[in-house]
């Protein structure tokens with residue numbers, strides 16, 4: 001999970017940043033979410049509504065955690081692809097796939113311009129990824145394009161809680177503690193100050209649902225997790 005102002009930063013800056021923190025990314029996720037991110041990904045994989053023999057794509061796949069959750073659901077007769085534009089994040093994902101015996105194919109690619117055929121998958125997910133990409137509607141339109149009509153598009157993201165005490169907790173934890181921890185653990189000066197800044201400019205859950213509808217998705221729904229710190233959105237491809 002991990003940049004300021006209203007517009008997302010340049011893709012090249014984002015890519016270099018993720019290359020720089022790849023080796024410590026999983027450890028930082030465990031620390032900043034107290035291990036809860038595994039559960040959130042399981043819920044996102046459930047929302048993809050896939051089963052044995054089906055196919056799924058995870059964009060901005062990073063170190064592969066969401067793709068592995070999808071692979072568990074489609075089983076050995078299904079197929080799962082992971083796409084990311086950071087070579088280092090993909091290297092780690094591939095190493096983990098070998099260690100875990102997970103049949104996931106990881107490829108280098110840009111989520112806003114997927115080099116994949118239309119209707120190629122039963123579902124497409126993105127976890128903590130869209131926040132980093134300029135042109136949110138375009139990313140969801142791409143996800144919609146590569147999923148067959150009726151298949152699910154799912155998004156898991158960090159959002160800003162509006163109710164106390166989570167609002168205060170969020171401010172102390174994400175705006176204060178996480179950037180400091182990130183400098184120590186990831187040994188990267190700015191990546192984890194980028195995190196709260198990127199969440200600040202990211203649309204609220206209802207606004208994100210509207211963007212997904214604009215991108216052509218139907219029956220868009222969402223639920224808030226962890227006291228409103230995490231938003232899980234889904235919609236049906238057309």
Ligand SMILES: C[S@@+](CC[C@H](N)C(=O)[O-])C[C@H]1O[C@@H](n2cnc3c(N)ncnc32)[C@H](O)[C@@H]1O
Pocket residue numbers: 001002011014015018059060061062063064065066083084085086089109110111112126127128129132133
């Ligand atoms: C915060 S990480 C999330 C990784 C993973 N999905 C997870 O749940 O842990 C964001 C990932 O998105 C990738 N990313 C950002 N912009 C991208 C783009 N335009 N195309 C492909 N990958 C992108 C980064 O390289 C990084 O691996």
